Amino acid sequence: MELAFFVILYFIVTTFAGLNIILIFDKDNALGCVEVLALAYLFGVAAITAEMFLMGSFGIKFTSLLIIMPWIALSIAIAPRYLKFARKALKSAKMSIPRFDLAEKIILCLLILAVSYTFFIAFLKPMEDYDSVAIWAYKAKAIYLAQPKDFLDVIKTRFIDVHPDYPYLFPMSEVWLYTFLNRFDDYTVKIIFPVSYLAFLLIFYFSLKKAALKRRLSLAMTFMLASVSHFSLFATNGYADSQMSIYCSIAFILLYLWAKEKKRVYFLGAIFSAAAAFWTKNEGSVVVIAMLTVLAVRLNKRTLRSVVPYAIALCLCIAGWAIFKNRMSLQNDVMNMETFRHFNVFMSFKRLGAILYEYQKNIFGLKYWNLAWLIFIYAVVRNFKNTLTSPYIFITLPVFVILIGYTIIYMITPHDIVWHLTTSAERLLLHVLPLGLFYSGLVIGNDRG
Amino acid sequence: MHKNHKKINKFYLIIFIVWIALWAHFIIRNLVRKGYINHYKILLSRDVDGKRSYAYGDQLYEFLKYCKSSMPEGSTYDIIGIIEGSIDQRRIAYYLYPDLCAKDAKYLLIFDGGKYMLKRKKEWN
Numbered sequence: 001m002e003l004a005f006f007v008i009l010y011f012i013v014t015t016f017a018g019l020n021i022i023l024i025f026d027k028d029n030a031l032g033c034v035e036v037l038a039l040a041y042l043f044g045v046a047a048i049t050a051e052m053f054l055m056g057s058f059g060i061k062f063t064s065l066l067i068i069m070p071w072i073a074l075s076i077a078i079a080p081r082y083l084k085f086a087r088k089a090l091k092s093a094k095m096s097i098p099r100f101d102l103a104e105k106i107i108l109c110l111l112i113l114a115v116s117y118t119f120f121i122a123f124l125k126p127m128e129d130y131d132s133v134a135i136w137a138y139k140a141k142a143i144y145l146a147q148p149k150d151f152l153d154v155i156k157t158r159f160i161d162v163h164p165d166y167p168y169l170f171p172m173s174e175v176w177l178y179t180f181l182n183r184f185d186d187y188t189v190k191i192i193f194p195v196s197y198l199a200f201l202l203i204f205y206f207s208l209k210k211a212a213l214k215r216r217l218s219l220a221m222t223f224m225l226a227s228v229s230h231f232s233l234f235a236t237n238g239y240a241d242s243q244m245s246i247y248c249s250i251a252f253i254l255l256y257l258w259a260k261e262k263k264r265v266y267f268l269g270a271i272f273s274a275a276a277a278f279w280t281k282n283e284g285s286v287v288v289i290a291m292l293t294v295l296a297v298r299l300n301k302r303t304l305r306s307v308v309p310y311a312i313a314l315c316l317c318i319a320g321w322a323i324f325k326n327r328m329s330l331q332n333d334v335m336n337m338e339t340f341r342h343f344n345v346f347m348s349f350k351r352l353g354a355i356l357y358e359y360q361k362n363i364f365g366l367k368y369w370n371l372a373w374l375i376f377i378y379a380v381v382r383n384f385k386n387t388l389t390s391p392y393i394f395i396t397l398p399v400f401v402i403l404i405g406y407t408i409i410y411m412i413t414p415h416d417i418v419w420h421l422t423t424s425a426e427r428l429l430l431h432v433l434p435l436g437l438f439y440s441g442l443v444i445g446n447d448r449g
Numbered sequence: 450m451h452k453n454h455k456k457i458n459k460f461y462l463i464i465f466i467v468w469i470a471l472w473a474h475f476i477i478r479n480l481v482r483k484g485y486i487n488h489y490k491i492l493l494s495r496d497v498d499g500k501r502s503y504a505y506g507d508q509l510y511e512f513l514k515y516c517k518s519s520m521p522e523g524s525t526y527d528i529i530g531i532i533e534g535s536i537d538q539r540r541i542a543y544y545l546y547p548d549l550c551a552k553d554a555k556y557l558l559i560f561d562g563g564k565y566m567l568k569r570k571k572e573w574n
Contacts, residue, residue, distance in 0.1 A: 110469065117476070124492045128504040130536050133543040141546050158549075187497045220465055227472045370471050371464065447457050 003181070007191060010180045011041065013064070017071040018044025021272065023081040026265040033089045038202040039269065042246065045196070046276035049172035052179075056143070056151035057324075062179045098215075107219040114226040115198055122194045122236035126187040132238030135162045137186055140174035144184055147175075156328050165330040167321065169279040170240040193242060197235035200246040201226050204434060207253045211260070211438075213445040221441035228437075230368045230430055240281050241427040247277035248287045249434035252398045255294065256438075259391040264306075271310045275317050282332070283431065286405035288314060290398040297397065298390065338414075348411035355410050358421040362429055369433075376436035379443035395439045399432045505540055512565040513544045516558055519567050525551040530560035 018040035022031065031039070051070070052062055060066070075082060100108065127137040139159060146154040155164070177189050201222055208218035225231060234242040251273035258266035274291040278284035291314070295307055325331075363373040380387055380396070387396050406428045413420050480486045492500055502510040520526065526548055531538045542550055559566040 114472075124489065124500065125504040126497060126501050127543070128501070128540065130539060133536075134539040138539075138543045138546065141543065145547055187500070224465075224468055227468075229472075229475060366471055367475055371468055375464065444461055448454070448461065 003188060006181055007177075007188060010177055011195065013068055013180070014044040014048060014176070015041045016044070016075070017048050017068065018042065018046075019085075020071055020074045020078065021047055022265070022269070023078055023085060025268040025272075027081075028263065028265070029084055029088050030261075030263045030265050032206060033085075033092050035203055035206040036085070038199040038206075039250070041199045042196060042203075042250065043269075043272060043276070045173050045176075045192075046169060046247070046272070046279060048176055049169045050279060052172050052176060053168050056147055059149055059151065062147050062175065064180050067176070067179070101216075104216050104219055107216065107223050111201075111219065111223040111226055114223060114232065115194075115201065118197060118226070118232045118235050119194045121233070122190050123187075126190070127238050129237040129239065131240075135166065136170050136240055137174060137189075137238055138162060139168075139171035140178070140189075141184060141186070143171060144175045144178045152328070155330070163282075163332060165325050165332045166282060167279045167284065169276065170243055170281075173243075190236070190238065193238060194235050196243055196246055197226075197232070200250070200434070203250060204253070204438065207257060208438065208441050208445075210257055211442055211445070213441055214448075217441065217445055217448065221437055221444075224370070224372070225434055225437050228368075228370055228372055228433060230426060231433055234427070234430055239427065241430050244277060244281045244283060245431045245434060247273045247280055248284070248398075248402070248431050249438070251277060251287060251291060252294075252395055252435055253438055255291070256391050256394040259298070259394050267306070268310070271314055275314055278318060278321070283406070283428065285318065286402050286409075287398075287431075288318060289405060290401035293401050294394055294397050298393065342414065343412055351411050351417045352407075354417050354421060355407055355425075358425045359429075362426055365426075368426060369429075372433060372437055372440075373429075375440045379440040383443045383446070392439065392442065395435050395442070399435050399439070402432050505544075506537075508563055508565075509537055509540070509560070512558075512560050513541060515565065516545060516548075516556075516567055520545075520548055520556055522547060524548045524556055525554040526556040526558050527552065527554040528558045528560065530565075 015037055019036070021043045022036055022040050026036070048067060052067060055062060055067070127133055139162070142154050142158050143151065173192055174186075174189050177192060178184050181188065204225060205218050205222040208221055209215065213221070231242070231245070234245075251270045254266045254270035254273060257263070258270060270291070274284075274288050276284075277287040292311060295311055299307060362369060363377070383392065386392055410417065410421060410425075480489075488503075492503055495503060505513070516526070526545070528538070528541065528550060531541060555570050557568045557570065559568070
């Protein structure tokens with residue numbers, strides 16, 4: 001009972017931290033209450049983990065109170081926005097939701113079933129999967145047990161063979177729950193994975209509705225995403241790829257909504273999500289490149305002033321992390337400068353066959369992806385003329401840029417290419433899966449009129 | 450135009466039904482044919498310690514518990530009988546942390562399935 005209380009409190013506090021960020025971004029209360037709370041939780045995780053990382057770097061001990069204090073101070077400073085938000089929440093609570101028809105009720109039941117199944121699987125076992133115990137949970141345990149004084153020492157010396165240069169959002173989010181519970185508990189901590197998945201599904205659903213899709217289709221697309229075997233599996237096993245997929249997708253979905261509605265909150269949320277993706281995994285740098293590419297392509301005189309400062313801020317975050325890695329001599333144990341020294345262009349292009357074969361295997365891999373990739377390809381072909389026009393370009397171009405980026409990584413990897421592909425391609429495709437389904441939803445919505 | 454819309458809607462409805470059928474098929478196949486349901490039954494009947502034991506393998510987990518209780522916290526160990534880079538090796542490193550795997554270790558852990566042993570460096574030198 002006490003454990004349940006602290007876990008619930010953990011989610012409330014994390015959401016509260018993120019709510020501060022959203023309310024700063026959302027001057028005009030453009031977002032609905034449920035999506036604000038879902039987004040606030042995910043942004044809260046990103047912000048608190050960055051804060052904890054800074055605290056650890058300065059040798060400050062992690063305590064729940066100390067971590068939450070700046071957020072309490074911030075909430076006092078923006079109290080009028082909280083009042084505005086509360087008024088809006090009360091108003092929307094009084095509003096009645098239009099009744100669900102039979103088809104919607106059936107889809108909703110299927111969606112609840114898919115989400116419940118994911119939660120069920122997550123709690124069957126404590127941390128035990130390969131990457132979770134080898135990288136993420138291992139780092140979380142080491143950091144939690146070491147802090148505060150040995151924080152940097154642990155980062156520098158204990159993670160040499162487990163990708164020491166990986167960013168820290170994921171392990172620090174586990175440390176944050178351990179700090180809250182005041183003990184190491186790698187069974188309870190698994191709750192954060194399916195909760196992130198659920199929060200993202202809510203954002204996905206409301207974004208589809210905002211993109212002018214009907215409720216039935218939005219529900220159907222959300223169910224489809226929730227029931228993709230890989231998407232649901234990675235929300236249970238303690239791998240960082242699900243979180244990466246979530247931040248990557250939010251970044252471009254919000255950018256799409258910004259292109260459509262021109263509301264500041266969407267743009268700032270997109271930039272924040274791209275930074276969070278970068279803070280989750282090294283592959284996040286490809287997300288940032290995709291973000292900058294889309295912004296550069298769609299930049300005009302009118303948007304120049306509002307876009308450039310935030311793009312620079314994003315680049316500064318990346319530079320800060322690069323400087324930290326350099327000072328700590330954190331170098332990837334697989335991909336580093338040595339890789340480029342042995343780089344052979346001819347050999348790299350010879351790998352394309354194997355790479356394309358692996359992609360093809362996934363596209364037709366119904367067991368793991370259901371029809372998701374086939375529907376995406378259909379949507380691209382169906383809407384071919386408009387695929388790279390506004391506002392679709394904010395979804396499609398990132399998908400293509402990210403896939404090209406990953407393909408280039410495979411072309412230069414020093415690993416055995418077949419081994420590397422079979423162990424990671426499916427996880428990399430997971431990063432863009434929600435964007436693929438979001439785009440498919442838009443095309444289907446247009447078709448249905 | 451209206452007829453065309455009807456056709457398209459029907460096409461999407463069929464795709465959605467196929468999606469549900471595939472989703473249900475793979476879940477049921479895993480549960481029944483691959484025997485996941487039996488794993489779930491066992492896991493549900495166990496406490497957290499039992500779940501970990503089932504996930505890691507009962508013998509490996511018994512060995513790990515023995516090591517944890519026998520070595521003082523923060524010890525170093527070397528291990529024989531586990532493949533380098535295997536999931537078992539990762540689970541051992543994770544579970545025994547803050548005890549660390551090192552070349553110049555204080556303890557030698559020997560694991561051979563059901564049989565296992567832990568020796569201090571003095572004894573095996």
